[in-house]
Amino acid sequence: MNTINWRRVIQVGLIMGVVVLIASIIGMVQTFDERDMIAGLLTLGQLLLFAPAFYGGFSVAGKDERRAPVPTLLAGLLAGALAAVPVVLLVALAGFWTTIRDYFVNVSPQLIEILTFGRESVSGSLLLLGVMAGLGLLGAAIHLIPQRVRRPFINATMFTLVFSLFSDVPLNIANQFLSRDLVRLVFPSKGITVVAAVVIFALALAVALWWEFSGRARRQQQQATITPEARRRNSLIVMVVSLALLLVLPRILGIFLTNVVAQVGTFVLMALGLNIVVGFAGLLDLGYVAFFAVGAYVTALLTSTGDLGLGVNFWIAMPIGVIAAVLFGIVLGIPVLRLRGDYLAIVTLGFGEIIRVLVRSDLLKPVIGGAQGILDVGRPNFGSFTFVTPEHYYYLILAGCMLALFIAWRLRDGRAGRQWMAVREDEDVAEAVGINLVGTKLLAFAIGAGFAGLAGAIFGSRVGSVFPNSFELLISINVLAIIIVGGVGSLPGVVLGAFVLVGLPELLREFVEFRLLIYGILLIVMMLVRPEGLWPSAVRRRELHAAETDEPSVAAAEGPLHEEVQPLV
């Protein structure tokens, strides 16, 4: 009956404790504490502090439904308490080691205040220990509730948390349509009010309960009896509605959010390009930002009205920028595309770094302005109408993304796409069936470069100036993270990935400092847990999980590492 593995409980508890400790001493808890989620009740910092305790309790309780309640609850309590131990020790340490800040810069009095709820250190530490143990207990207790009740509760809680965390989105939308006083009722200066949180939770719970007890069954029945024509008609309706929604989106969102979406769109465009290179053709390119830079610099040089520019019309300059990026991709691609996967990654990284150093150097300063960059980049216009506001650029970027999506989608299902996939799966076999390896890879490289060039051209014009700082390695990593998190090779995955990795940090300004830390964690966790991404392409999902579902023994007994022939990413 008692299936609790106490060693594991201690292990999980301590791991969670270390997570909490690290999040505290690197300053994450304190920075995130400035983001109120539910006014006066919960901040993001506290969520970061408490979530591991809750999760620890939740995970030690296990999946077995027939367990004894008392040991389960005890396990949760223990895991939660252990998760608090390292930070409690930190509080104690900071109490008598007063110069700790000379060594660990983020162990500040404010952090200690957050950790002890503003009390003095002994009672505060005990309170923290109690709260976290309680949360661990709660996490374990959740398993004791029948699943049909548990699931709606968890979903509604999650929804409330997400809603309050991203309260900027509903706030900005509400500001467009409702009066200020009404908006203030739900959204104080930061986060949402307690009353609003309760109402939102209740509404979410009602929907979730309805779905659990009635909605899902009805939906399944509908799915089972639907005719192909009706299904096609439904998907057409969805498409038309979402297109219409995209067209009126700036009106709904307001300027701030439109700008965020435009930023996301720039990355969608780049990620769609890199997705062709990495996802379709299986070539890991870490210097992708080089093409973005070429597109941006060429367009900026041509259109700029400043000292360095030529003052050409944007609509002429943009295609030239794209073509320049494509040519650059081909010139670079020819020598490097014969290399093996991991060497290719490093060479492209090297090229990216060369570009970065060159644009800053005195060598090219007379041409592209060195660190001062290029100012007064030209704006696109139709006759006397000039693109100025974020809203205008939103439509430009939307058009670019639509074009890129269309091209990527058609290529994927066409001859080129099948060739890419063949090359990705096995170069030798692909060559044996008559595929021109270098030509095929070069096509992927060139198209990917073109998309990045387009993104760069629009980016330069939108921002109005082009600086070397905008073309760091970080952009390459950012785009790579987008397609990996979204799902390598999956078009909707790319869009989703861009919203998650670019859009959310734009909304959570507190994230900026820890953005790359979070990207790093995401890259590792995704590779370990869900290598196919959030929204995988159908093919890859089947590939990656075939071994698990069909023949587990075969996967385990596969040959030595270096003899395996597998897709690259």
Next chain:
Amino acid sequence: MTLSQRLRDIDWIDVWLWVFRVVIILGVVIGITRKLFFGAGTTYDSSDWIDFFISGLSQGGLYALIALGYTMVYGVLFMINFAHGEFFMSGAMASTYLIASTLAASGFINEQPILYLVLVTVAAVLTSMGVSLLTERIAYRPLRRAPRLVPLITAIGASFFWQYIFRGLFGSAVKAFPVPTILEGRVNVFGLDFLKVRLIVIIVSILALIGLYLFVQKTKTGKSIRAVAEDKDVAALMGIDVDRAIATTFAIGAMMAGIAAVLWGLVFKQVIFSMGFVPGIKAFTAAVLGGIGSIPGAALGGFFLGVIEAVGPPLILEGLGAPGAHQLKDVTAFLLLVLVLIFRPQGIIGERLAEKKA
């Protein structure tokens, strides 16, 4: 054969590669000629060139020490451990912030300079090893049998993770690395004028490289590492604990990185959280230059890269009339990497690995 047929038979990619080669060779030759015989750019006398060479050599020693980590891990796992530069950074950061600055503040640094250096080195080595073993356990070990680019991606993730963890721990400012006063100034050996720290770097790196080579060749642990590099499955059948051997490989590589971290501090006198990335890439270049997988190769590649980087810009780039040649130092290294990988991926002295294995 008609002309049109011949034209069709030409592999245009080869033509392009040849053009590439010729341009590079021409550039180098013209640059050197203009510099040496026509005096383009700043004029240097022979002691300046010796200075360039020595600083290149000591820089190369640092690259060689870091390169060992890349080459050994590649030899065993066939994976580019992108995070290795961060192992180096972690050692430098932790030892500077936690040990070196404390000992410097208390005056211990100049009372017991040798003990000071030993303590700092121990701290750096332990931190680097800890970080590397954690990374191996969490981010690499579960992915042993995954497709090749998967561990490369987790390595990139780990690299950013550690950079920003250390940034969070110690802050983003540049921190001075305290150097004992006894190590400041110059010293004359065999008629050559060395900066003391440069001489120390050269000697220590050569000793460490020899020690490591002997360890891998002569000890039982070294033998198990070589066996695992040869064939993991057979090694396991022979009773070798493969996981342990791989972890040892990571630990040794990190140890070298930790030593390099202290030497780096002595030469450049400062540390920062982002210091690992560029030396990491350059050390990887060095490993590839020498032939990845080979320990003497990594050593040779490191010294070679260091010297090229120090002598190349004043000799070739100034000769070609490029302004601000010192800014382009990094370009020489990256360009060298690109060229080697394209034209001679097996490295200068490295053995050619079988296509599938490498």
